[in-house]
Amino acid sequence: MKLARAIYAALIIFFLVAPLLVILPLAFTSSAFLTYPIPSFSLRWFEELVVRSVWSRAILNSLIIAGSTTVLATALGTLAALGLRSLGLGLRGQIQTLFLLPMVVPAVVLGVGMQAIFVRVGINSTYFSVIAAHTVIAIPFVLISVSGALAGIDPRVERAAESLGASPPRVFALVTLPLAMPGVLSGAALAFATSLDEVVLTLFVAGPNQRTLARQMFSSLRENISPAIASAAFIIIVGTVLVAAALLLLRRKRA
Amino acid sequence: MxxxxxxxxxxxxxxxxxxxxxxxxxxxxxxxxxxxxxxxxxxxxxxxxxxxxxxxxxxxxxxxxxxxxxxxxxxxxxxxxxxxxxxxxxxxxxxxxxxMGVVFQNYALFPHMTAAKNVAFPLEMRGTPRAEVADRVARALEMVKLGPFAGRLPIQLSGGQQQRVALARALVFEPxxxxxxxxxxxxxxxxxxxxxxxxxxxxxxxxxxxxxxxxxxxxxxxxxxxxxxxxxxxxxxxxxxxxxxxxxxxxFVAEFIGETNLLAGKVRAIDGRAITFALPDGSICRARGVPGLAPGAEALLSLRPERIGIGAADAAIDGPNIARGEIADIIYQGDHLRVVIDSSVGRLVAQLGRKDAEWTPGAKVAVSFDEADGWVIAP
Structure with a gap:
């Protein structure tokens, strides 16, 4: 029984990470094609990412857009979570559902709508439009994460702080926010990952100058299947893992 | 302070x-x-x-x-x-x-702050100088005998210790x-x-x-x-x-605070503080009571179990404040005995010291109480 369970678990894990196992080694191929077997180990595709301006530009764009999205979505999502918390139970559920809608609505639908609005206002194909679009779909992740953290705070602790002489802004800064911080940080990480990964919306609202890494990978897959894609994927994965590790470390330090 | x-x-x-x-x-x-x-x-x-x-x-x-x-x-x-x-x-x-210093049932300590930081909080809110804060926090923790635990987080303290931190925190700023x-x-x-x-x-x-x-x-x-x-x-x-x-x-007060026997009856007469009270079986007793009672009014006599005395049925002299009955049950409670008596005025619960342990269920007894120990209230 124990063995069966272990095998089952191993299979599930394999199912989850198999695509990564397939693609990651190809980042280090010396061949010009995205195929096995790998003739020899080489960093030439990483070099290509840095040297070829389409790729380096895409990486820079992704960092700018994901960074801005993270800041915006974290701020807005946290405020939304705080606002929802102070609402009565009935209204809270309804408004929360509204906030989570971007998670459920197909990205294509959102993309069409956003493009229509942005074009009319005349700001489509700008950094702003891409960041705004990414923020919309990142907010739900922050909201869920921060709401969870806030739900774990005993309101009596905040009352105690107030009775001890802390004005409401100080209660927030010294008690509520520090206690919700783990949720805010995981929300920020999720927002960053969401933006980094997002393709569909980007296709609608970004112009040639806002080509992100994900978008670039997507289009280069159609044009020529170069192992540079694998290298880019490698960078994204390593970046994500680093962010997650930093978060874990931060959390452990707090606990 | x-x-x-x-x-x-x-x-x-x-x-x-x-x-x-x-x-x-x-x-x-x-x-x-x-x-x-x-x-x-x-x-x-x-x-x-x-x-x-x-x-x-x-x-x-x-x-x-x-x-x-x-x-x-x-x-x-x-x-x-x-x-x-x-x-x-x-x-x-x-x-x-x-x-005002508030102490909550669940302590409500700040989970992300040490005991000392918790206690320092109200002082810092009041802009107390740093050196004075340290001094007063130390004294407050000393007062609740938690000096050695100043650096602990709430989860590292027992319930009693947490509550003492909460107490120190509510007192340190002299509310x-x-x-x-x-x-x-x-x-x-x-x-x-x-x-x-x-x-x-x-x-x-x-x-x-x-x-x-x-x-x-x-x-x-x-x-x-x-x-x-x-x-x-x-x-x-x-x-x-x-x-x-x-x-x-x-x-409500008589029943909520402590235990009591309530006997329904009528106020017969009031003379200063002394009240003459008639029980349904026709017996008369004398007691004290709340002000505002009137002769003839329906009322309740409240008798605390520990104020009821028990004596042998034949030894007791007749008079007011005495009823006869039989012991129905005796419950051992460690430091005292609870004796349930079916008496002529109804079922009574008395509380006796351990020395009265010679009584057994079924014994015929006389129960009595002091005039000052009976208390008449409105029904």
Whole structure:
């Protein structure tokens, strides 16, 4: 029984990470094609990412857009979570559902709508439009994460702080926010990952100058299947893992 | 801290709950009402509390006692009436300006701060200089015997230790009033009794004004200068512990505080403090009672179990305050015996010392009580 369970678990894990196992080694191929077997180990595709301006530009764009999205979505999502918390139970559920809608609505639908609005206002194909679009779909992740953290705070602790002489802004800064911080940080990480990964919306609202890494990978897959894609994927994965590790470390330090 | 003994009025002579704005009314509730939607949880409540006094708000859950405390702390708004602190109306004063130390049942310590940081919090909010903060925090933790635990986080402390940190935190800034909302409810019996004595001692030593909410009558009797007994949003009686126990104002108080035997009957005559009371079996007894009873009125005689004496049925002389009966059951309770007697006036529960252990169920007995130990109340 124990063995069966272990095998089952191993299979599930394999199912989850198999695509990564397939693609990651190809980042280090010396061949010009995205195929096995790998003739020899080489960093030439990483070099290509840095040297070829389409790729380096895409990486820079992704960092700018994901960074801005993270800041915006974290701020807005946290405020939304705080606002929802102070609402009565009935209204809270309804408004929360509204906030989570971007998670459920197909990205294509959102993309069409956003493009229509942005074009009319005349700001489509700008950094702003891409960041705004990414923020919309990142907010739900922050909201869920921060709401969870806030739900774990005993309101009596905040009352105690107030009775001890802390004005409401100080209660927030010294008690509520520090206690919700783990949720805010995981929300920020999720927002960053969401933006980094997002393709569909980007296709609608970004112009040639806002080509992100994900978008670039997507289009280069159609044009020529170069192992540079694998290298880019490698960078994204390593970046994500680093962010997650930093978060874990931060959390452990707090606990 | 505020040294010196509390004013004389706090020592337990006051029986009045209200008295208008007398000089020693440090905290006063007048006609205070609280509604939650259509539900009225506190109604037209009057209560005055003197500086240095320890007042317990005692009652079953839902009786409005905690709501009253929450209004005093500023956590709940006041629907009607007025709360004054030191002459100043505080209905609309925000909590953080009220200068009251609050101790909660679940401690409500800041989980992300050490014990010392928790205690320092109210001082830092008041801009106390850093060196003085350290000094006062150390002294406060010493006072609750937690000096060595200053650097621990709340989760690294036991329940009793956490509550002592909460206590130090509520006292360190020398608040005008200390409010305690069932602070010992989560502790085990032994620790609770120890903390009761500790808080009582701090109250005397520091001259604190303490409002203490509890549903535990022993706790209220142990600690208070006065007990305000709550039921259904109103104060039933507000008096020193001895008074509340010996001279309950009504049936609710008599039954809620301690145990009692209630015998229905009629007031026959009133002569000064002495009341002549007729029991349904025709026997007459003499007792004391609440003011305002009239001859001929239906009433209840309250008899505390420990005030009932038992003697052999044939040895007893006839007279008032004596009934005959048979022992139905004897229950051993360690430090005392509970004796259930089926008597001519109804079933009575008496509490006897261990020396009376010679009684056995079925024995014919005479039960008696002192005139001063019977208490007549309105039905």
């Amino acid at each position: 505020n040294a010196g003994s509390p004013p004389a009025t706090a020592q337990g002579t006051r029986t009045q709950c209200t008295g208008g704005l007398v000089a020693d009314d440090f905290i006063s509730f007048s006609k205070v009402t609280k509604d939650f939607g259509s539900l009225r949880v506190v109604e037209d409540l009057e209560l005055d509390i003197a500086q240095g006094e320890f007042v317990s708000l005692l009652g079953p859950s839902g009786s409005g006692k905690t709501t009253l405390l929450m209004m005093l702390a500023g956590f709940e708004t006041v629907t009607g009436g007025e709360i004054r602190l030191d002459g100043q109306r505080i209905n609309d004063l925000p909590t953080y300006k009220r200068d 005008r009033v200390v409010l305690m909302d069932e602070p010992l409810g989560a502790l085990d019996k032994q620790l609770r009794e120890q903390m009761q004595l500790d808080i009582r001692e701090l109250h005397h030593r520091l001259g604190l004004t303490i409002i203490f909410v509890t549903h535990d009558q022993d706790e209220a009797l142990t600690m208070s200068d006065r007990i305000a007994v709550f039921n259904q949003g109103q104060i039933q009686q507000c008096a020193p512990p001895r008074h509340v126990y010996d001279s309950p104002a009504n049936r």
